[in-house]
Amino acid sequence: MIYLDNAATTRTAPEVVEVMLPYFSEYYGNAGSIYGLGSQSKKAVIKARETIAGTLGAQANEIYFTSGGTESDNWALKAVYEFCQDKGRHIITSKIEHHAVLHTCKYLEQRGAKITYLDVDEDGLIDPQQLERAIRPDTILISVMYANNEIGTIEPIGRIGEIASEHGILFHTDAVQAYGHLPIEVGKMHIDLLSASAHKFNGPKGIGFLYVNSKLRMGSLIHGGQQERGRRAGTENVPGIVGIAAAAQRAALSMDKKAVEESRMRDYLIRRMEEEIPGARLTGHRTMRLPGHVSFCFEGIQGESALIMLDMQGICASSGSACTTGHPGPSHVLMAAGVPEELARGSLRFTLSEENTMEELDIVVESLAEIVEKLRFMR
Numbered sequence: 001m002i003y004l005d006n007a008a009t010t011r012t013a014p015e016v017v018e019v020m021l022p023y024f025s026e027y028y029g030n031a032g033s034i035y036g037l038g039s040q041s042k043k044a045v046i047k048a049r050e051t052i053a054g055t056l057g058a059q060a061n062e063i064y065f066t067s068g069g070t071e072s073d074n075w076a077l078k079a080v081y082e083f084c085q086d087k088g089r090h091i092i093t094s095k096i097e098h099h100a101v102l103h104t105c106k107y108l109e110q111r112g113a114k115i116t117y118l119d120v121d122e123d124g125l126i127d128p129q130q131l132e133r134a135i136r137p138d139t140i141l142i143s144v145m146y147a148n149n150e151i152g153t154i155e156p157i158g159r160i161g162e163i164a165s166e167h168g169i170l171f172h173t174d175a176v177q178a179y180g181h182l183p184i185e186v187g188k189m190h191i192d193l194l195s196a197s198a199h200k201f202n203g204p205k206g207i208g209f210l211y212v213n214s215k216l217r218m219g220s221l222i223h224g225g226q227q228e229r230g231r232r233a234g235t236e237n238v239p240g241i242v243g244i245a246a247a248a249q250r251a252a253l254s255m256d257k258k259a260v261e262e263s264r265m266r267d268y269l270i271r272r273m274e275e276e277i278p279g280a281r282l283t284g285h286r287t288m289r290l291p292g293h294v295s296f297c298f299e300g301i302q303g304e305s306a307l308i309m310l311d312m313q314g315i316c317a318s319s320g321s322a323c324t325t326g327h328p329g330p331s332h333v334l335m336a337a338g339v340p341e342e343l344a345r346g347s348l349r350f351t352l353s354e355e356n357t358m359e360e361l362d363i364v365v366e367s368l369a370e371i372v373e374k375l376r377f378m379r
């Protein structure tokens, strides 16, 4: 099998699993209990929070564990909207956000929110000047993703944060694709809220976090006990929390080396596809893109058909995003980037990890070249 769908999810690193294991059957105490077994869990949670905070230049009390990226995005948007109603109801986001943000925005619109969806250029980049022009006296939040899951483009987050801060507006970023892969400093980048998810950086599924600037007093999304300082109730997922911290630490330590290796493989794959497959069009920005991210549209084919044929050869890839599969119609991201609808139907995404090899990439290019030719012939 050749796994090239790391933007959908990653393999939990064996060393991460190993650190988690004792917290299932050995140290299984409730972190809220006072006896020794419980305090062992509690200590692990405290340590994990410190580890995560350390990777962002944040304080431990600014990290809230959640069930993943979707929950973090929902919480950030809904809580800010609820909390800032005195100031206004206007939120600025982009047309290329993940559905966890876009569908939450739609929900908030039904409850009176006014949302501006920023355009992107053909590379998928937001224009900071357009953002600045969209700001109104009642703007309470800017939510722009750090890097796009479908086309890999890295947004000018530093500049966006500056603009938000100059205007006294809160800034949330969905950093689910970026965290663990790109360096992030919340202070320097003027980020007030940040979403991340463990299974996108070799941690377990079902655990993520929301960073919330301690200056912000924000309401809770899930009501109940006093866990997560009363803001996200429910018995802590201790193995998951230990796992996300182990994965975060592992990612931080190997980030630079991995980025170099992955971008070398990425650029090789891009070059070979452009050379070997006629009618291959790269989507997203050529250089300002996630290290392991390759995305293309192939003229005259359906992405889904190619995926099935790749799967028969043991190659796992994706068409746009896992969340759009099963959705009819072309991806909202490609539409926003101005890709013609016909071409957008032939979109394929290959997302690498440090475990991939050049040999695998050669196999993928050869297989795909044949598949594309076959599909075009069959039309």
Ligand SMILES: *Cc1c(COP(=O)(O)O)cnc(C)c1O
Residues within 6 Å of the ligand: 007, 008, 067, 068, 069, 070, 071, 073, 098, 100, 145, 147, 148, 149, 174, 175, 176, 177, 197, 198, 200, 206, 208
């Ligand atoms: C995967 C992803 C999410 C959702 O994260 P989950 O942990 O799967 O809920 C949100 N935003 C982006 C950009 C993603 O890639």
